[in-house]
Amino acid sequence: MNKDVFFENFELLADAPNGVQKLRELILQLAVMGKLVPQNPDDEPASFLLERIKAENKKKGRKGGIENKSKASQTVEKELLSLPSNWVTARLGDLIYSIVGGGTPSKRNPEYWEGDIPWASVKDLGKEKYLEQTVDKITELGLKQSSTNLIPKGRVILCTRMGLGKIAINKIDVAINQDLKALHLFEEIDLNYFYNFYLTQNITGSGMTVKGIRQEDLLNILVPLPPLAEQKRIVSKVDELMALCDQLETRQQKKKELRSKLNSAALDKMFSAENQDEFEENWRRICENFDLLYDNPENVEELRKAVLQLAVQGKLVEQDEGDEPASVLIEKVKAENKKLIKEGKIRKTKKLQPIGTEETPYSLPNGWLWTRFGNIAPYIEAGWSPMCEKRPKEGDEWGVLKISAVSWGIFNPLENKALPPNLKPRPEYEVKTNDFLMSRANTSELVGRSVIVEDTPPELMINDKVLRLFFSSFAYKKFYNIFNNSQTARFYYAKEASGTSSSMKNISREVIYNMPVPIPPLNEQKLIVEKIEQLMGLCDELEGKLRKAREDSGKLMEMVVRGLLKGTAAEI
Numbered sequence: 102m103n104k105d106v107f108f109e110n111f112e113l114l115a116d117a118p119n120g121v122q123k124l125r126e127l128i129l130q131l132a133v134m135g136k137l138v139p140q141n142p143d144d145e146p147a148s149f150l151l152e153r154i155k156a157e158n159k160k161k162g163r164k165g166g167i168e169n170k171s172k173a174s175q176t177v178e179k180e181l182l183s184l185p186s187n188w189v190t191a192r193l194g195d196l197i198y199s200i201v202g203g204g205t206p207s208k209r210n211p212e213y214w215e216g217d218i219p220w221a222s223v224k225d226l227g228k229e230k231y232l233e234q235t236v237d238k239i240t241e242l243g244l245k246q247s248s249t250n251l252i253p254k255g256r257v258i259l260c261t262r263m264g265l266g267k268i269a270i271n272k273i274d275v276a277i278n279q280d281l282k283a284l285h286l287f288e289e290i291d292l293n294y295f296y297n298f299y300l301t302q303n304i305t306g307s308g309m310t311v312k313g314i315r316q317e318d319l320l321n322i323l324v325p326l327p328p329l330a331e332q333k334r335i336v337s338k339v340d341e342l343m344a345l346c347d348q349l350e351t352r353q354q355k356k357k358e359l360r361s362k363l364n365s366a367a368l369d370k371m372f373s374a375e376n377q378d379e380f381e382e383n384w385r386r387i388c389e390n391f392d393l394l395y396d397n398p399e400n401v402e403e404l405r406k407a408v409l410q411l412a413v414q415g416k417l418v419e420q421d422e423g424d425e426p427a428s429v430l431i432e433k434v435k436a437e438n439k440k441l442i443k444e445g446k447i448r449k450t451k452k453l454q455p456i457g458t459e460e461t462p463y464s465l466p467n468g469w470l471w472t473r474f475g476n477i478a479p480y481i482e483a484g485w486s487p488m489c490e491k492r493p494k495e496g497d498e499w500g501v502l503k504i505s506a507v508s509w510g511i512f513n514p515l516e517n518k519a520l521p522p523n524l525k526p527r528p529e530y531e532v533k534t535n536d537f538l539m540s541r542a543n544t545s546e547l548v549g550r551s552v553i554v555e556d557t558p559p560e561l562m563i564n565d566k567v568l569r570l571f572f573s574s575f576a577y578k579k580f581y582n583i584f585n586n587s588q589t590a591r592f593y594y595a596k597e598a599s600g601t602s603s604s605m606k607n608i609s610r611e612v613i614y615n616m617p618v619p620i621p622p623l624n625e626q627k628l629i630v631e632k633i634e635q636l637m638g639l640c641d642e643l644e645g646k647l648r649k650a651r652e653d654s655g656k657l658m659e660m661v662v663r664g665l666l667k668g669t670a671a672e673i
Contacts, residue, residue, distance in 0.1 A: 115349040116653055117658040124349075126301075126514035127662055128342045132335045133325050135185040146187040150289045154196065177638050194317045194320030196295075199287040203277030204248025206239050215242030219247065220277040223260050227267035229298060232258060232275065239276060245254040249276045254285040257295060259284065262313035266304040270296055282319070297339050298384060300323060337609075340510035354484065356396075364394045368407045377419035385395065386638075391643050398647040401640055409587045415466035417632045423620035427470045431620055434573045438479045446593050447480040447571065456617050462589050469621050476613030477576040483541065484530040484563030487519035499526040499560045502567055504547075507538045510586065512552040514561055530562040539585065541612075542566040543602040549613075552577055552586045568613070580626035583633055584618055593617075621644050 115121045122476055131137040170269035182192065205222075206213035219235040220243075226232065244251060253259065260267040262280040270292050277283060286295060301323065308314035327335065367387050374380035387394060387404070395401055411417050441447045453473040461471050486501065494500030495574050499520040506516035520526055532538070539551035543566075552571075563569055572578050584590060593616050621629065 106215065111345065111400050113654075114658055114661060115346070115353070116203060117315045120349045120654070121346050121353065123658060123662075125343065125346055126636050128339055128346075129297050129301045129585050131283055132339050133301050135184065135325070138331065138334045138338050138371060140185050140187060142187075142332065144187060144330045147188075147189045147326045148327050150329060150362060151189050151191055151195075158195075165190050170315060174650050178587060184325050185327070187331075191324050191326050193284075193322045193324055194324075196290050196324060197320075198287065200316065200320070201252065201277075201283045201285075202248075203250050203252075203279055203281055203283075206243035206247040206249060210243075213239055213247065214548040215517075216240030216243060218244055218251065218276055219273055219547075220278070221240075221258065221271075221275040221281060223262075223267065223280050225266035226260055226264060226269045226281070227257065227466055230293075232269040232271040233273055235275060243277055249278065249285070250258060253274050255292070257284040257286060257299075258282070259319070261316070262306070262317060263311055264305050265312060265314060266302070268296060270300045281540075282316070283509040289329055290326075291329065291332040291336055293328075293336040293340075295324070301575075302412050317409060331521045348561055356529065360396060361442045362578040363390075364400075364403070367394060368404075370397040371407065371411060371504060372414075372416065374416060380416055388639065388643070390505070391646075395643070398644045398651065401644040401647065406588055406638065408633065408640070409583055410589065412629050412633050413584045413587045413589060414463055415619070415621060417636075418625060418628045419649055420468055421622070422468075424468060424624050425623060428467045429475070430575055431470065431472055432621060434477055434575045437573050437575065438476070441479070449462060450475060450479065450614065451611075451613060460617050462592070462617070465619055466621075467672060468625075469619050472619050472620055473614060474581075474616040474618045477581070477618065477620065478537075478572050478613075481569040481610050481613060482530075482571075484538065484567055484569070485527050486564040486566065487524050489521065492519055493517050493558065494519040497560060499562065501562050501564050502532065502538075503564070504540045504543055507540055507549045507552045508543060508550055509569055510550070510552065512538065512554045514557050514558065518562055520562075525561070527562060531559070532557045532561045532563060535578065536581075537570045537572065537582065538563065538569050539570065540566060541568050541609070541613075542605060545598065545606045548598055548606040549585070549590065549608050551582050553582050568610075570613075575623060576620075577623060577626040577630065580621070581618065582632065590616065 111124070115124055115216075117123065127138065206220075214237070218239050218241065220239045221232060221235045221236070224233045238332035239247075239249070243249075252271060254271050254273055256271055256273075258269050258275075258277060259270055259282050261282045262281055264280065271283075286292060304314060305313040307485075337563045340630045368381065370383045371380060374383055395404070408417070438447070442449045444484060453475050453635070456471045456473065465471065476565070484501070489501050493515060494517055501520060502514075503516045506513045528535060534554055534557060536554040536557075537551060538554065539549060542548065543550070572581070594608055594612070595605075597616075597646050598608050600606040
């Protein structure tokens with residue numbers, strides 16, 4: 102790929118998944134491979150630069166690491182890095198005058214702290230390229246009576262223990278702690294070039310509790326070294342492209358904020374629609390402007406949530422004055438419940454109190470009313486949780502559902518554990534088609550979520566954390582599954598769930614029975630479900646288009662990366 106194609110597609114590449122970050126990484130990788138700027142034959146070769154460094158070392162009575170390496174090993178390293186002909190490979194230890202560590206003045210002595218000397222620790226690195234200020238400062242006494250060292254400005258400071266990989270160039274004189282090392286590089290090494298190179302390294306360490314890199318390993322890192330003039334050209338090009346990345350990132354953030362505002366406005370219009378025609382018009386506008394409102398397939402989930410909420414507020418289908426009102430329907434429900442209790446088919450539960458005005462989360466359309474969930478689902482049972490085998494059931498074995506079988510909106514019978522052969526199954530807990538199942542114990546995000554079993558293999562039982570709700574024949578299960586997964590129900594369960602950890606919340610039968618739920622006319626319940634299925638199908642289609650676009654964008658990025666890494670500097 103040539104440079105014109107690369108730069109023409111720069112903004113397009115930035116729109117790939119995590120595109121700007123990948124572009125930053127690609128720019129740095131190309132820089133240290135000699136592929137970001139063309140080589141100039143008039144530049145003094147880096148080998149001359151390295152010879153001067155070796156001579157300086159020799160004059161000062163030091164032996165650099167390169168002198169102890171064979172010519173063959175140097176050649177192999179160069180070939181491995183595929184460097185341009187006028188570059189060389191050197192070990193980090195050969196390129197520095199010195200490496201200095203630091204320490205921490207005693208925290209117990211207040212005379213060591215709150216002084217005028219900047220003192221750097223891991224928390225001061227990794228935010229900016231240049232270190233110009235620190236969180237903490239120490240006194241002259243703290244400097245003198247501790248193992249810390251004052252590092253003159255113009256050094257490279259690295260994290261070698263905590264915060265591995267962090268780097269900065271200090272623009273101020275600064276003391277450092279024991280997790281940092283300060284490198285004094287030879288003048289032939291551009292500090293900014295070295296900074297860019299170091300960001301391409303995957304610095305790993307050793308240690309059981311806190312990972313750290315040994316000084317020996319640090320000094321043996323191989324550094325690809327261009328001529329000094331080229332180092333400066335590389336730094337200039339990197340700065341130029343990184344600035345462009347910053348602009349793209351800012352533009353993307355502004356687009357995201359604008360998209361969020363447009364999205365909220367579009368959804369608000371649907372919620373405030375006064376009639377069915379107005380709702381349909383607002384929905385059509387969302388579909389027609391989908392690319393403006395959504396750029397991420399995961400964001401479509403917000404549209405789904407809005408559709409569910411609109412459904413349970415009676416805004417998806419138009420009310421029919423000819424429908425039997427919910428006030429009549431609830432009387433039929435109550436009569437049916439009394440009959441079932443009398444016949445012994447369901448147990449009598451604690452009487453549910455009327456719903457107060459303060460409990461109703463929103464106003465309902467004419468013909469609807471609020472009631473307690475326990476009035477339309479008068480009986481709830483939990484299953485059985487024996488010690489099972491750590492594998493799904495096979496063939497005609499019995500299995501016990503895991504909570505994950507009912508957590509994600511669609512019943513997943515594969516999420517089960519096999520019942521051991523020595524345990525007798527309990528058929529009364531077997532899952533049946535059209536069961537309404539929900540989790541009573543789960544994470545704060547998933548507790549109380551429900552599914553309706555569309556199809557299931559035989560010999561599967563519910564566990565004691567999966568509840569099965571039995572409904573009145575005058576309540577349409579699919580509608581109440583929609584309500585139970587709506588934002589209104591989620592807010593209720595979040596408020597009423599017990600448990601101190603967000604990773605495991607619990608809801609009791611009493612909490613479920615007492616949840617306020619709307620009752621639309623029975624015919625309208627069915628029409629709402631039909632409308633939901635239609636709109637969810639459209640959401641799936643729109644989400645699929647976004648996923649395809651993101652996949653294509655990702656493939657383009659991969660193709661560009663491969664092309665650039667295989668190409669030469671002259672080509673890009």
